[in-house]
Amino acid sequence: MAFENNDSLKLYYSIGEAAEILNVNTSLIRFWEKEFPILKPKKNKKGNRQFTKDDIENLKMIYHLVKERGFTLQGAKEKLKKGKGTTKKEVDIVDSLEKVKSFLLNLKKEL
Secondary structure, three states, X not given: OOOOHHHOOOOOEOHHHHHHHHOOOHHHXXXXXXXXXXXXXXXXXXXXXXXXXXXXXXXXXXXXXXXXXXXXXXXHHHHHHXXXXXXXXXXXXXXXXXXXXXXXXXXXXXX
């Protein structure tokens, strides 16, 4: 997932930007919004969703549980209800490993 903290001044992300960060369709994010109570993006006057950094982190946790770990939606809801802390740590570890993998693959290309 390509979410970096380079946009530290950015307060809100559109649903398109959120989808791009997770590499999923916007329809999946809208679906997850209905299914997971932790997702509550603000909506502007036009009704467009505005995701905060916390919303993006919650989306990443849902993605990790459902897409990477194979949880059912109900299982993911229960895991998040029990505590987001361990799931957040798992997501951070996966992100770190992805960065290391990318670095090593680039290093391999240069050799």
